[in-house]
Amino acid sequence: MTATKGLEGIVATTSSISSIIDGELTYRGINIDELAEQAMFEEVAYLLWYGKLPTKSELEELKRELNANASLPDAVIQQIKLYPQGTNSMAALRTAVSSLALYDGEANDMSKEANIRKAIRLQAQIPSVIAAFARIREGKAPIAPKGSGGIAENFLYMLTGEQPDKVAIEALDKALVLHADHELNASTFAARVTVATLSDIYSGVTSAIGALKGPLHGGANEAVMAMLEEIGTIDNVEAYVSRKLENKEKLMGFGHRVYKNGDPRAKHLQKMSLELGKLTGDTKWYDMSIKIEDMVTSLKGLKPNVDFYSASVYTTLGIPRDLFTPIFAISRASGWTAHILEQYENNRLIRPRAEYTGPATASYVPLDKR
Numbered sequence: 001m002t003a004t005k006g007l008e009g010i011v012a013t014t015s016s017i018s019s020i021i022d023g024e025l026t027y028r029g030i031n032i033d034e035l036a037e038q039a040m041f042e043e044v045a046y047l048l049w050y051g052k053l054p055t056k057s058e059l060e061e062l063k064r065e066l067n068a069n070a071s072l073p074d075a076v077i078q079q080i081k082l083y084p085q086g087t088n089s090m091a092a093l094r095t096a097v098s099s100l101a102l103y104d105g106e107a108n109d110m111s112k113e114a115n116i117r118k119a120i121r122l123q124a125q126i127p128s129v130i131a132a133f134a135r136i137r138e139g140k141a142p143i144a145p146k147g148s149g150g151i152a153e154n155f156l157y158m159l160t161g162e163q164p165d166k167v168a169i170e171a172l173d174k175a176l177v178l179h180a181d182h183e184l185n186a187s188t189f190a191a192r193v194t195v196a197t198l199s200d201i202y203s204g205v206t207s208a209i210g211a212l213k214g215p216l217h218g219g220a221n222e223a224v225m226a227m228l229e230e231i232g233t234i235d236n237v238e239a240y241v242s243r244k245l246e247n248k249e250k251l252m253g254f255g256h257r258v259y260k261n262g263d264p265r266a267k268h269l270q271k272m273s274l275e276l277g278k279l280t281g282d283t284k285w286y287d288m289s290i291k292i293e294d295m296v297t298s299l300k301g302l303k304p305n306v307d308f309y310s311a312s313v314y315t316t317l318g319i320p321r322d323l324f325t326p327i328f329a330i331s332r333a334s335g336w337t338a339h340i341l342e343q344y345e346n347n348r349l350i351r352p353r354a355e356y357t358g359p360a361t362a363s364y365v366p367l368d369k370r
């Protein structure tokens with residue numbers, strides 16, 4: 001038995017949800033480029049859950065259900081008020097999602113129908129949790145969902161208390177489309193491992209949030225913004241990147257386990273970053289990002305991944321840095337729950353082996369002889 005570090009190249013399951021083939025990402029066979037240009041996030045969530053694009057009435061029905069389920073139990077809001085000052089936003093989300101199960105009468109109903117209803121509830125409530133957390137920590141009252149509109153619009157509304165403009169809604173919606181699913185990424189694998197024990201969907205999504213939090217996965221978008229802020233101005237880019245590469249340190253937002261010729265999602269976010277920068281009259285973060293990309297690509301051969309330009313996109317939208325990874329979770333909740341439903345459909349316990357590297361044999365030594 002020989003271990004493969006990081007399970008690189010191991011095919012661990014079959015899935016009909018999304019694919020990465022020859023560097024192209026598809027959701028249910030539809031290229032991400034087409035979806036990014038034409039679909040709204042709710043259509044994509046429907047596609048991931050049900051395996052086909054919704055008709056107009058199916059989409060309206062899904063939006064109605066999402067809006068009807070977006071409110072949080074009061075007990076969960078009260079709990080968020082008790083989180084200590086300085087709580088990490090992903091830790092807050094992980095805790096609140098775990099709590100939501102306590103107030104869902106169907107939490108342990110394992111029927112397919114109940115699991116789909118819970119997937120929709122989770123998708124509807126995760127944005128509300130993040131917006132409530134962001135307001136409560138600033139001493140502000142949480143804002144109830146509008147009850148109409150899409151997830152991108154509602155999230156921005158619940159965060160700020162103001163009707164967001166069309167440009168902001170469309171930009172966030174596109175970012176949600178781009179992050180919705182990504183084959184067997186670390187957080188999706190975590191979700192599938194958890195529910196393959198026949199544990200419930202809340203446990204699966206809670207595991208996934210824990211996995212997404214790390215800087216090698218979803219946490220990279222926040223780390224990119226921290227890097228841009230640390231660099232400060234475009235004049236400092238060259239020295240910063242050279243130093244990092246000389247010290248063999250990682251530059252966040254670059255590289256990928258699967259894509260070696262570039263992440264197909266990055267170009268959409270790069271374009272958005274420029275467009276938003278121009279609209280707001282400040283392309284500083286975009287200009288710095290382009291310079292970093294040029295250097296890292298030419299000196300190290302690494303291309304930006306989905307997290308690199310999302311940092312400047314979200315910052316230009318006025319979103320606080322520590323909400324970037326929770327926003328990733330809003331989107332990926334659709335993929336996680338689709339994978340959980342697929343896992344239940346054809347389940348087998350996921351239980352790989354380990355290559356043992358400890359002592360060959362050892363004997364027990366009684367405590368008084370050690």
Ligand code: CMC
Pocket residue numbers: 006185215216217218219220249250251252253254255256257258300302305306307
């Ligand atoms: N900066 C500098 N060097 C890098 C980077 C980077 N971002 N990524 C990989 N390398 C180098 C690495 O040092 C190693 O070099 P060498 O062979 O000389 O030791 C080589 O490339 C292979 O790297 P690895 O870490 O073994 O590759 P991996 O497949 O295990 O890791 C990764 C993939 C995404 C974790 C890694 O590229 C990384 O840490 N990137 C930065 C974090 C990041 O942006 N994560 C987001 C991933 S994409 C979306 C998501 O999941 O959220």
